[in-house]
Amino acid sequence: MNPNSVEVLLVEDNITDAELTIRELKKYNLANNLFHVKDGEAALDFIFCTGPFSGTRTMQHAPRVILLDIQMPKVNGIEVLEKIKSDPRTRTLPVVILTSSKEDPDIKKCYDLGANSYIVKPVNFERFAAAIQNLGYYWLLLNQRPI
């Protein structure tokens, strides 16, 4: 896949959750331009075109949405969110926090940092599938991205 055509950046360390998410999006043809990274460090490299992504993609070609897990090894979701929202080049990128827990003490912090949405992944698969489907439709088809 051409890194410049990525529309959905999925940042998720749990491969089961990632597979379920991708599988669900594929069902509605929304995963064609999905790129999956497994930790915050890789996410930052992708977004800011550093490390393995320096020279392979340009920041002008930004994804339509970043689906960001919070609990991740190395660099966690909060730090990734903070970096994205404090940089004028990436501040307008829509970031949707996907987390397993509604007990999350970070929910307010995420909104303070400028998260565009905060979704608790339901345990019930039907509801999880519905949530992912809604997310895909909303951010890829309904939402107008900043030019």
Next chain:
Amino acid sequence: MENLSTIGKIIAANSTAALAFDNEGDAKEILAALKAEPHIVAAGLYDRNGRLFSRYPSNSGPDAFPTGPGPAGYQFMHAHLEGFQPVVAEKRQLGTLYLKSDLGAIYERFRVYGFLVALVVILSFLSAWLLSKILQKNISQPILALAETAKVVSDQKDYSVRAIKTGNDEVGLLTDAFNYMLAQIQEQNRTLSNFTQDLEQRVRRRTAQWEVANKELEAFSYSISHDLRAPLRGVIGFVTILEDDYSSKLDDEAKRITGIIKNNALKMGQLIDDLLAFSRMGRQEIEKTNIPTLAMVDAVIRQIVPGNKDGNIQWVIGEIPDIKGDINAIRQVWINLISNAVKYSANKEAPQIEIGSFGRDAETVFFVKDNGVGFDEKYLNKLFKVFQRLHSADEFEGTGVGLAIVEKIISKHGGKVWAEGTKNQGARFYFSFPDERSEFSKQDTLNR
């Protein structure tokens, strides 16, 4: 005047011989005796012919005397008292004695009396003053000093101050008692402040421990909620994929088994969520506001029994006063109690649920009654315990957390929960709320 008349009589009596024998020297000597009476300023003896025979003081001129004797008696003349006294011997008048007394003498006497009175008064005042001085020194001053000390003590709250003892009298005794009292207070204050400090330290230590424990519990809850739910989502997700995408390759037994796996995983998810809700309720601080209870109950009923699947439940809503409490927590109480009533009366032919309240000694008791399956009262003690159920999951779904949450919320509001029930006759759940309530809202009966 009497004094003068007496003197006159004495001189007159003594003068009879001098006049009878016309002895001028004797007369002079007799009159000279008047020196002893300083107020007699002049005296004269007239002979029977009215001639001034002798005079006193001897150096005074004849002009100072009346020209002749006047009638007997004394009278005031020109600030003097003067008069005549006949000198009589054997009923024969030998001559007349003239006496002149200076009123100054009387004034002098008055002055002496006045002076004496003044002296006595001054002396009395003086002695009174001296006495009061002495008394003040011995009684008032120590008492005033004591009062001053007491004022200092009460103003500055300084119980280390001591009154100075001035003697061994009653006041000294009072001072001792006062000082002893101060010493006692000081000692008690010290004990009290040590105790308070100790207590504060303990409270601080406990609070710190509690905060650490609470943080740990929060982290624990987060970890349970996050780490237990994620794999569960995987299990349910992939079993669902198996069911959806591979149903043609699964026989009936395989489908039954995937169904069991999914149901158990879902139940575990529900347990995790309920457990977390229960633990969250325990940790949460309640925030009291005015709750329009009737409107809340109404909304909860609508939420639990949406209009289209109304069923045939008959609702009887009695008097429900507003209360002060945590709005979300109290809503949860109503949700749990009303949904229980709906759930456990669902199999009845004519289910009836009654919601109301009554007041009794400084508390309001709310109740939810149903005519459902009820329960055996011998299990009453298990009713409000977490994860304790009186029905199997086949009969009625549930995790056994709802009533435990109700109990926790109500006890946090200072109230109590209890229940009555009869098997197959229905159940009555009560919770009391200490009175802090606003006015009763209107009685209302709703039939849905």
